[in-house]
Amino acid sequence: MSELVVIHAKIExxxxxxxxxxxxxxxxxxxxxxxxxxxxxxxxxxxINTDTFLPGMAGVVKISFVMGIISNSHFKVGETFSFSEGVxxxxxxxxxxxxxxxxxxxxx
Numbered sequence: 001m002s003e004l005v006v007i008h009a010k011i012e013x014x015x016x017x018x019x020x021x022x023x024x025x026x027x028x029x030x031x032x033x034x035x036x037x038x039x040x041x042x043x044x045x046x047x048i049n050t051d052t053f054l055p056g057m058a059g060v061v062k063i064s065f066v067m068g069i070i071s072n073s074h075f076k077v078g079e080t081f082s083f084s085e086g087v088x089x090x091x092x093x094x095x096x097x098x099x100x101x102x103x104x105x106x107x108x
Contacts (some may be wrong), residue, residue: 003067005075006100010058011045011093015056023052030083030090032065034074041069042069060096077087084092 013020026047031040046054046062053061075098082089
């Protein structure tokens, strides 16, 4: 069983040169970087009220993380983060709600 922390966050997917050029859908799994952490953490983004998230778009999404990879102190309202694929940052976000911490047998 994995313990998950689930948040709602307002994110922005950057657009422009050397950025993601295609939209993503629910289930997208970038890596997240929280200020002050040496380790990045994988998370799963689920879209709310839209089927695709386009480059240049901003909106609220649900993100699930496995607890224990980084300090749980980062999962609080107002905390900011960036997300990426590889070394290039593709977007940024801010936590607006921590909805729950659950145990799931299926993981992310």
